[in-house]
Amino acid sequence: AQSVAQPEDQVNVAEGNPLTVKCTYSVSGNPYLFWYVQYPNRGLQFLLKYITGDNLVKGSYGFEAEFNKSQTSFHLKKPSALVSDSALYFCAVSQDSNYQLIWGAGTKLIIKP
Amino acid sequence: EAGVAQSPRYKIIEKRQSVAFWCNPISGHATLYWYQQILGQGPKLLIQFQNNGVVDDSQLPKDRFSAERLKGVDSTLKIQPAKLEDSAVYLCASTFDLAGYNEQFFGPGTRLTVL
16 A cells, blocks of 8 residues: 655754655555655645656745656755744655555644744 | 635534535636535545636535636635524635645635524
8 A cells, every 4th residue: 555654743954954854655666756844833834745757846936956867755855944934844655556645644844933 | 915805704504404604715826625624623625626627526515515716716615504504604715726845825714503
């Protein structure tokens, strides 16, 4: 069965420091991987996705994610965190054989000034 | 381009009452999703439409929830009667088609409080 794990409920980072939000997945075939962000009282916004090709994917707001097939991971990263990056981040996976998104439980990112 | 529209943004009802939510997807998007999001959790898919047909409604509590997308464009989700545990944010999303690599575009959601 497909699944997504976000092992950290919350990540705390000081402003200006690099940040990483972790995601691992389990699928039977080739995955399509996504990151979404949810700001307070807002809907979900697409950040970036991996379909195929280059393992390093760049997305909105300076975020990037690295696909690691051997570790079945797709961690979200940013070189220098901003206070405005504070939000809830969701990792999700889908496949062509199952076009529904399987969602992680979310990680709350808190950036402190 | 205009995003996914949802209304109302907030709704407060008492248990056993009925409520309806409306969604208008991005123009040209054939696939529409309704999700339920409990505070602090990931979205849970309730129902998925492709044009005006249902693709998956396996997690829709059909004794109280119903949804339709009659003309393949906008959609309504109804709860009748509501229970306390239905308090959540109801998100509508759309995407161009069923391909798994398409990102979903979300509306702002409707926050439902059942008293």
